[in-house]
Amino acid sequence: MGSNQYEFLHLMHQLDSYSNVPKGLIYSLRSYSFILYQSDLQNQYNEPMPWIGMYIASASMFCILAMVADLLHGLRNKKLWFPCKYFTLNAASLTIIAVAMKLPMDLNNSMPGRVDQAAKLGSMGFMSVMMSNLLPALATMNNEELVTNIIALVLLVITLVVNVCIQITTGVVSGSEFEHFVSGNRYSNPESYYNRSIAMIYVTMLLILLMVHISSSLAILKSKQIIEMKYQATHETALKDQEVQQSRRLSNVKKLKQHLRNYWIMAGTGNPQFMISCLATTSASGVICAFSTLLHVVVMLMTFGNLWDCKSDYKWSMLVILLIQFIGSVVGTIAPVSRCFAALSFKLSLKWIWNNMKVFKVESYWTQRLSDLKLGSIPFRCNRRSKLVVQNLKVVIINFCIGFQKAVVIACKIIGLIPIFIVICVFNCSYCWKWLKSMFNVFEIPWLEKHEYQDKNENDSHYVLQLQEDLELAESTMKRISNTFDRLIKKAENQEPYNLMKFLEGCIGFGGVEKFDIYHVHPLLLEELVNCWGLPLVTLTTIAISLPNIQKNKVDSLMAGVSEGLVYVTLVEETINATDDHVRNQKAAQTLWVEVEVYHKWLGNKLKRPAHEVYTGGQILQWLRDTSKKIITEVESMETRGQIDNSKFRSICANSMYRITKTILVSYQAGIDQVSQEDIFEEISMMIADLLVASLTNLPQVIVMKCHSTEIEKREASVYASIQLLGETMHMMNILQNRELPKLESRRVGIHF
Incomplete structure (x- = not known):
């Protein structure tokens, strides 16, 4: 009670x-x-409502953190168009956004306090900012994902708009409860009028932003095809360069670096998010976002004197929601507004500005997708008369959609004039400032730097990918892209594999590769004979660290060098050898290396380090040979009984150990016990180093292959990975490029050049 x-x-x-x-x-x-x-x-029942309010605030904070992460990512990489990396459009983000929008979705909870009303209105402003930030994320999706996520966004926004309109009608979005009581009419007081007007403005902006997203998604589908065709043509041109073709072997690092620079320009200017940042809808979205935030500031100023007026069931949590979403609106406005001016800087010229002001041309890629649908066939069966009716109806509907799409684009271009006028004003101020400086004979040094850049990179413009042929990328943008490439290379050089380079210092040739299988020892299971690099390296390292009388610092140096080297060996194998058999051996090598490096075990057998009086180097090699032979016999028995388990992995590793240990034992013949463990360790270390060097000579080919990706959404990441790889291994390749390669193509070791 x-x-x-x-x-x-x-x-x-x-x-x-x-x-x-x-x-x-x-x-x-x-x-x-x-x-x-x-x-x-x-x-x-209403007691938990403040904690539900905190749940709304937490969802809002999550969205803000994602937007801030994208902001920092753009600043760190000098991408002032701020691509969406963390705050993207998917099922998870839409769910979180729906939680953050619970206040304007709430139909029947009264909002009697001023903070309650401000929080409900502010949530709509926060939604406008989030939609503006999400616009570039549309370009990261394939066709199916784009359609699915746009439909989900449409449902969310339409539901939000309908709910807000209902609340405007019922008076939930209105003035304070006290003023309603005094006036006797919830629509008569000024505050009620202001709140309803602001809510209607937010509803209008949300609908415009929704149309902007739909319009952009239609353009993206065709724009990607245009950019892809241009990329493929430029890609073929780049591959025809004979010097680049030669770089696939022991490349000239300078030419390889220029090759990557060209692909970095192609990937950067052909990036779908970069492409969408140049569209008219992006500029319009930034302007609407800025206006939404200004309106949010007005709402906050109206509420500033009554920050404790929280009378709804959410109680004190309404103030938390209001403040968090206001901060999110202010911070979230930076990226969309920056995209407006970044888009102008990409293609800024007085001629371009004049052409945009003189005529609002709607390019074909805006309506091409709709035109294709109009010409398409009906996707269901019916009689001729029904087909005629449906076809005519479809044509009428799509013609209306094409007309509406053109109207949206023209409206966006008109809205986009606002930042253009701002830029013109800034230019005028800049010219005035330069005139004043010239009065004092102050010379402009940056102009000299610009001409120097032009002379240095005059051919880079051939690799720029643009939607519109009549536009040229601004010189400042080209310089920024080139500087980003240089910075990435420099950063990667500082991450050079130190332990690997130190381990390979004594390697002068490929003699170890020739000794690796000099006696052509056949494995016990012929079907497991597959060429690879990683598994022999892991096996040889296992043998080396099992020798008991070796100094710990030498063993640690070997392990560190092999650990860093296997990263590149694995990359070489995954890029060049991608068949099922090779992949199986690569996985076996990776799994075995974890066991050897972390647990100092080989297929469950502890690699002990007993006293030298107990075991000699020859005895250890014999034990490894016999153990591997025993494991192979056990695997055969398990397969006969139908017990598959991890038998393939064990048989592959055991076969490798059997071949290598038997080769070493045969090479020393009966004198193995007279050879010191230090000599055996040095011999094995030399073979490991030579195998690593022989494998790493394939890195130029790997770099060239990895910088080209068939998926437009992943192209920039692929080139980035190639730049990282080149920077890390540049010094190594400079050392290796003059070495003579061994003629071992016919051997079973799996050498590839």
């Missing part, structure tokens, strides 16, 4: 004790007990 009902019943008992109180009055008053009971029950 609630406190209100308890007090009421206590009062009724007191009235019963008075004889002069009419019984009819007491009976009438008792009818209110049920109303009080419902009120107390509702208060009990």
Whole structure:
């Protein structure tokens, strides 16, 4: 029983004790007990509401952190168009956004306080900012993902808009409860009028942003095809360079670096998010976002004197939501507004500005997708008359959509004039400033730097990918892309594999490769004979660290060098040898290396380091040979009984150990026990180093192959990975490029050049 009902019943008992109180009055008053009971029950139900408000605030904070992460990512990589890497459009982000939008979705909870009203209105402003930030993310999706996510966004925004319109009608979005009571009409006071007007403005902006997203998605589908065709043509041109073809062997590092620079320009200017940042819809989205945030600031100023006026069921959590979403709106505006001016800087010229102001041309890629749908066939069976009706109806609908799409694009271009006028004003101020400086004979040094850049990179423009042929990328943008490439190379050079370079210092040739399988020892299981690099390296390292009388610093140096080297060996094998058999051996090598490096075990057998009086180097080699032979026999027995388990992995590793240990034992013949463990260790280390060097000579080919990706969304990441690889191994390749390669193509070791 609630406190209100308890007090009421206590009062009724007191009235019963008075004889002069009419019984009819007491009976009438008792009818209110049920109303009080419902009120107390509702208060009990509303107790968790502040924590639900904190849940809304947490979802909003998650969105803000994602937007801030994208902001920092863009600043760190000098990408002032701020690509979406963390804050993207998918099922998870849409769910979180839906949680953050619970306040404007809430139809029946009254919002009597000023903070309550401001938080509900501010949530719509926050949604406008998030939609503006999400626009570039559309370019990262394939066709199916784009359609699915756009439909989900449409459903979310339309539901939000309908709910807000209902609340405007019912008065949930209105003035404070006290003013309603005083005036007797919830629509008569100024605050109610302002709140409803602001809500309608936000509804309009949300609908415009939704149309911007739909319009952009239609353009993206065709724009990607245009960029892809241009990329393929430029890619073929780059591959025809004879010097680049020669670089696939022991490349000239300078030419390889220029090759990557060209692909970096292609990947950067052909990046779908870079492409969408140059569209008119992006500029319009930035302008709308800025206006939304200004409106949010106005709402905050109207509420500033009543920050503790939280009278809804959410109580104090409304203030938390209001402040967090306001901060999110302010911070989230930076990226969309920056994209407006970044898009102008990409293609800025007075001629371009004049052409945009003179005529609003709608390019073909805006409506091509709709035109293709109009010409397409009907996707279901029906008779001829029905087909005629449906086809005519489809043409009418799509013609309307094409006209509407053109209207949206022209409207976006008109809105996009706002940042153009701002830039013109900035230019005028800049010219005035230069004139004033010239009065004092101050010379402009940056102009000299610009001409120097032009002379140095005059051919880079051939690799720029643009949607519109009549536009040229601004020189400042080209310089920024080139400087980013240089910075990435420099950063990667500082991450050079130190332990690997130190381990390979003594390697002068490929003699170890020739000794690796000099006696052509056949494996016990012929079907496991597959060429690879990684597994022999892991096997040889296992043998080396199993020798007991070796100094710890030498073993640690070997392990560190092999650990760093296997990263590149694995990359070489995954890029060049991608068949099922090779992949199986590569996985076996990776799994075995974890066991050897971390646990100092080989297929479950502890690599002990006993005293030298107990085991000689020859005895250890014999033990490894016999153990591997025993494992192979056990694997054959398991396969006969149908117990597959991890038998393939064990047989591959055991076969490798059997071949290598038998080769070493045969090479020393009967004198293996007279050879010191130090000599055996040095011999094996030399073979390991030579195998690593022989494998790493394939790195130029790997770099050239990896810088080209068939998927437009992953192209920039592929080139970035190639730049990272080149920077890390540049010094190594400079050392290796003049070495004579061994003629071992016919051997079973798996050498590839």
